Amino acid sequence: MKNIYKNFKKRSSDLPVEYEFPAGSFLEFQVQENQSKLRALETMVNSLQSEIDAKDDDVLVLRKKFDKIQGFNLNLSIQLDLKKKKMDAGTDVLLTIRVFEAMLNDSVKSLRCFTKLLIDLMRRAGWDLEKAANSVYSDIDYAKKGHFRYVFLSHVCLGMFRNFDVNDFGLGDSQVACNGNGSIHVENSTIHNGYLRELIEHVASNPMEILSKNPKCEFSRFCEKKYEELIHPNMESSLFNNLDRKEKVLDSWKSLSVFYELFVRMASSIWLLHTLAYSFDPVVEIFQVERGVDFSMVYMEDVLGKCSFLGKTRPQVGFTVVPGFKVGRTVIQSQVYLTGLKCTE
Template structure:
């Protein structure tokens, strides 16, 4: 019995000892605290922006500075190489060159990989050579990188120069093509004008229903022809006056804008024609010419104007001087008012040595009176035909201000029919030709433009055409 009791007590003591040991083991083997998180990776730009640490040894600062300098120089060389290759890639697009495009693309990819490798190698170990005597050539020398950068910049400039030369050649080719097109269009335009001038529309037997702008053009040509004939009479009268007139001074006096614009003595006639047309076509856009004796014309409709045109279109100057235009109320007042505006007492006295009422409209044997009567009839007929177009056609008369830029749409150069003297459609310095003065006004009927005739000068200003 004693043996059994002794064994039981020994087992209990052993159990208690093991339990204590197990508790002690659990207490000493508790899990350690979690490790601190690793510091975040820094970008290459943030590393380069940081101030270099103060040297802890005499060799640390020179090594870090040399590595940073080499890194930056290599980065600039890589960027310049990418720019040069990209410029070559753009140049190879036009004209399309597959081989050059492929070569430039490979060069760009290679430089990008080189930049990526440089970045990750630096992030992994910013200072891989802490020894006081590192390998003397661990990375490309900054001088070599700078040299490569300059070579790449030179490549970029060469590519840009080639691109500019290509653009210049393209613009030259386009300019030559446009000049050729302009020449063809001008030739076709002259051919059409020759056909139009060679086949003038007849005003005889014209009916209101068949009226179109070409009839107005025919009437305008008749009026301008009468004006030119009268101008020739006026020039001859000036030369025969006592004392003879200075025609150059007379041209400058008749049209102040012609003082500095006329380039040839024979161009004086342009100034005289412009002067007569300006006076004769003054207030043309009024139904009554802004004359009180013609006030009744304000109430006329297009049919009444066309009847008046049909009545006077075949009239002659002799008929006017013999007994006037029967059935045309106000024509005599119009003729006398315009004569006073164009000639006036002072000019008449200088031309004829004394004021002559017979010259104005009394004596049928005077060539001067016949010439002016013809002008009055043609302008009167043109005015009646002008207002024979309905309001829906929007008829308008216009002239061009001095200094306006020459336009082929609205204008015709009067020098084109008078030999090679002149500036054509361009100024002597290659700039745009501009208008010195309007010689004959233009007209617009619906969508049809009858060009005004202008005398050109060389001027750098640019203005617009004004339609009144």
């Protein structure tokens, strides 16, 4: 337009007065200008459409994640509802027994880990392990040298399970549900769902944090009581006296961090098992086998597993290693060390 105007001005002196600027040129320039605007708008539309497509892709990904979260929450809700309902059908009862067995197996694993560490500390402290085992169970005919370690496992197991058949685990007062966020007082007549609720709260908490936040709650006192029963002060002094002073906290039963943590986790697993046992209706029963009783496959399991009978005589129980349980009419066998066996390992 500027060029046309300049050319027009140059020639204006030569043009007659009646000359008019051609109208077709204006229309042509308007069309070109509009086409240019359309191309710019088309580019902008394409850019915006690309952004919309990208946002649609993001929405699709987020929707898939949301659907997964909804499905996961629905699954959790169903599981929680199942836990709250009484399990009347045989399949539900069987599933519950399997849960108890799984938790029992976890407890036994933690008991074995702690016992192994305890034996190692006793050996480092110069203990005569065979003599110590004989002071617990005397005159045991071991099937293989070194089997005296099962005596220490028995000592730890039976000590931790002592008073398991009492609703407050023998602490002597009303129950306190300790979940790391505070203490909730519960009367002795607590319904089974109350124990289940306490179980869920304890599972969701770190047992080490529970002790630090609530040193006076029932779980803390349970740990203190069981430690005093298992580890005599003279024994503790002997075990930790020769350790590097950097490894221990003086004047505390938390004498060795690894030892302390293993003990607390072991105690936590037993505490959870006890709470689960009292959420059953009827309550899970515990039993152990006396020394000298004839072996019964119904109520007992050979703790060695790979041993065979010496003759036609039935072997006898030397000592109980892990107690047994009765869940309704179902028996979870007690693990026992038998005498009169030969090892086939």
